[in-house]
Amino acid sequence: MSKKVIATEKAPGAIGPYSQAMRIGNMIFTSGQIPLNPATGEMVTEIAAATKQSLENVKAILEVEGATMDNVIKTTVFLSDMNNFVAMNEVYATYFPQNPPARSAVEVARLPKDAVVEIEVIAAL
Template sequence: MEKIVISTDKAPGAIGPYSQGIKIGELVYTSGQIPVDPATGNVSSDVKEQTRQSLNNIKAILEAAGTTIDKVVKTTVFIKDMNDFANINEVYAEFFTQPYPSRSCVEVARLPKDVKIEIEVIALA
């Protein structure tokens, strides 16, 4: 199967040797998205806004791949502080409806640009 690189200026560009997303067969894999606003390069200090921006970046990559956030089957959420879990879930529920994708959520010591959250997904193409 051929790997197809997914790229859009509606999400932050890669800051290393990786692609925003890869489509292979009937699946799309996004790289972890941190909450950088692609238009301004800014990052909010609020965890809810950071969650919303990370998910909007994912949404843009999925749309560039020809799919939608409704087709997400798996998410991985990396958070800096597990005490933010409830606030993150509140925003997460704005983007995903039942049946919810499967999910892993882990607290990590540090994320790029010292953000509070990073999210990656796998979606049906």
């Protein structure tokens, strides 16, 4: 199987030597998406709005390959402060109202550009 780079201008461009996502076979692996608005370059800092922006970035990447949030089978959520877990979870739940994917959520010391959240996913087509 060959790897395919996935890229879209509807999500923030990579800020280092990595791709927004990779597809191999029927699997899509996204890089972590911070809450950077791709249209304005603005970093969203309030946790609920930041979670929404990160998930919208993920959604835009998946759409390049014809996938939706329903195709997501695993997520990893990185939080700069675990005290934001409840607010993040409330927004997160709206993106996965039925049969939510497996998930890990962890607090980290720091995220790129001092983001409050970063979310990566694995999806199956």
